[in-house]
Amino acid sequence: MVICSVLWSISGVFIGWLDMNGFVIAGGRSLFAALTVIVYMAATKQKFILSKSTLISGILLCGDFLCFVTANKYTTAANAIVLQYTAPIFILIFSFLFLHKKPRAADIAAVIATLAGISLFFFDSLDAGRMLGNLLGITAGAFMGGMFVA
Numbered sequence: 755m756v757i758c759s760v761l762w763s764i765s766g767v768f769i770g771w772l773d774m775n776g777f778v779i780a781g782g783r784s785l786f787a788a789l790t791v792i793v794y795m796a797a798t799k800q801k802f803i804l805s806k807s808t809l810i811s812g813i814l815l816c817g818d819f820l821c822f823v824t825a826n827k828y829t830t831a832a833n834a835i836v837l838q839y840t841a842p843i844f845i846l847i848f849s850f851l852f853l854h855k856k857p858r859a860a861d862i863a864a865v866i867a868t869l870a871g872i873s874l875f876f877f878d879s880l881d882a883g884r885m886l887g888n889l890l891g892i893t894a895g896a897f898m899g900g901m902f903v904a
Contacts (some may be wrong), residue, residue, distance in 0.1 A: 766831025769823055776824030784819065810904045818897035821890045829887025837891025842868045844899025852903060 769779055795802065818838070825834035843865050849855040857865075 766826045766834055769826040770831055776827045777820065779827075780820050780823040783823070784816075807904060811901050814897050814901035814904055818894050818901060821894035821897060825887045825890035825894060827887070828890060829884040833884065833888055834891045834894070836872060837888060838894040838898060840868065840872060840892055840895030841898040841902065844896045845902050848900055848903040 769776075772779055794800075822834060822838050825837070846857050846861055846865050850857060
């Protein structure tokens with residue numbers, strides 16, 4: 755788990771260094787991940803189950819991953835990571851819109867804390883030159899929030 759967390763933490767830096775399109779990088783990483791999961795499922799004799807909810811979640815995960823990797827090409831890795839974690843905001847919104855679930859006070863407090871933390875992070879460093887990457891990072895957060903709701 756330590757190795758996994760270290761690799762995950764530095765992945766944004768390596769994405770920025772690679773002289774490749776974000777879609778190519780995401781595709782290569784996804785191929786490696788798919789092969790790893792297939793080997794694991796075969797070794798543990800797990801069945802592959804395709805349902806409407808897994809299909810929707812997979813599409814949203816794909817959108818999250820593509821936006822996140824591409825955001826790393828257009829903004830800093832730190833910006834892309836922090837903006838992806840706007841997901842709780844979108845979880846609250848999507849839960850209300852699609853599941854008709856009224857937010858609790860604790861949910862609203864968590865979203866306010868998330869917004870406050872993100873605002874502090876970007877208080878001095880958000881610039882228009884990296885706006886595309888920042889928008890892709892927020893879009894990745896929306897896809898991640900949708901994935902959790904799905």
